[in-house]
Amino acid sequence: MNIIFLGPPGAGKGTQASLLAGLYDIPHISTGDIFRDNIKRGTPIGKEVKLIIDAGALVPDDLTISLVKERLKREDCLKGYLLDGFPRNLYQAESLESVAPPDMAVNVDIDQDILVSRLAGRRACPNCAGTYHVSAVPSELCPVCGVKLTVRPDDVPETIRKRLEVYNSQTAPLIAFYGQLGKLLTIDGNQSIEKVCGDIVEGLRKE
Numbered sequence: 001m002n003i004i005f006l007g008p009p010g011a012g013k014g015t016q017a018s019l020l021a022g023l024y025d026i027p028h029i030s031t032g033d034i035f036r037d038n039i040k041r042g043t044p045i046g047k048e049v050k051l052i053i054d055a056g057a058l059v060p061d062d063l064t065i066s067l068v069k070e071r072l073k074r075e076d077c078l079k080g081y082l083l084d085g086f087p088r089n090l091y092q093a094e095s096l097e098s099v100a101p102p103d104m105a106v107n108v109d110i111d112q113d114i115l116v117s118r119l120a121g122r123r124a125c126p127n128c129a130g131t132y133h134v135s136a137v138p139s140e141l142c143p144v145c146g147v148k149l150t151v152r153p154d155d156v157p158e159t160i161r162k163r164l165e166v167y168n169s170q171t172a173p174l175i176a177f178y179g180q181l182g183k184l185l186t187i188d189g190n191q192s193i194e195k196v197c198g199d200i201v202e203g204l205r206k207e
């Protein structure tokens with residue numbers, strides 16, 4: 001099963017993709033996590049993308065597409081994939097259709113005031129890439145590996161605004177793109193993590 005996630009920053013794409021990866025035993029591939037890992041390791045890619053990501057803009061398509069194509073060739077993707085953060089524009093979506101088309105695009109729909117509070121309260125583990133909300137995990141330490149949690153550099157108000165603009169202008173049109181292909185499953189993302197996950201599983205089962 002090949003699944004992609006659509007939805008604005010903070011909609012819960014990463015949270016849901018990580019849960020479904022465990023349920024379906026297919027890899028959760030987050031382009032944001034791939035870039036952040038490169039930044040952390042100081043690789044040439046990390047150096048190239050750091051300022052772009054910190055500004056809330058999109059990394060150039062050719063670099064992003066080639067990283068995703070390489071990742072999809074790995075053996076763990078033979079059973080499928082859960083792509084979180086890709087595609088983000090029409091060009092990326094068309095390139096994915098030509099190599100490993102998704103069976104379904106899960107569109108996590110959410111009210112803007114809720115997502116701003118989710119991003120403002122998000123804490124990320126620099127070691128295992130787990131993400132938590134301060135209301136659910138008030139400790140400063142990652143519940144999985146014990147490392148001190150940090151605030152993502154792009155989770156500051158000005159960059160959040162920029163990321164939302166980019167989402168609305170470049171990524172939101174993909175909702176119509178996948179709708180026309182008959183591959184769209186829209187889920188109410190304003191609910192609890194468990195309820196959103198249950199609705200996705202139920203929706204995928206019916207398709």
Ligand code: AP5
Pocket residue numbers: 007008009010011012013014015016030031032033035052053054056057058059060064084085086087088092118119121122123131132133134154163189190191192193194196
């Ligand atoms: P990326 O890492 O993909 O960021 P994003 O799309 O902005 O999405 P987020 O990770 O912010 O949100 P999410 O929807 O995954 O929410 P989460 O589950 O964490 O990309 C970062 C950057 O990399 C981009 O800006 C761009 O520069 C670059 N990039 C990446 N892909 C690219 C591409 N394809 N092309 C070009 N550039 C690219 O949840 C958020 C918070 O809410 C968490 O604290 C979570 O615990 C909490 N939460 C989640 N669900 C719920 C719920 N139901 N109820 C209560 N709390 C919840």
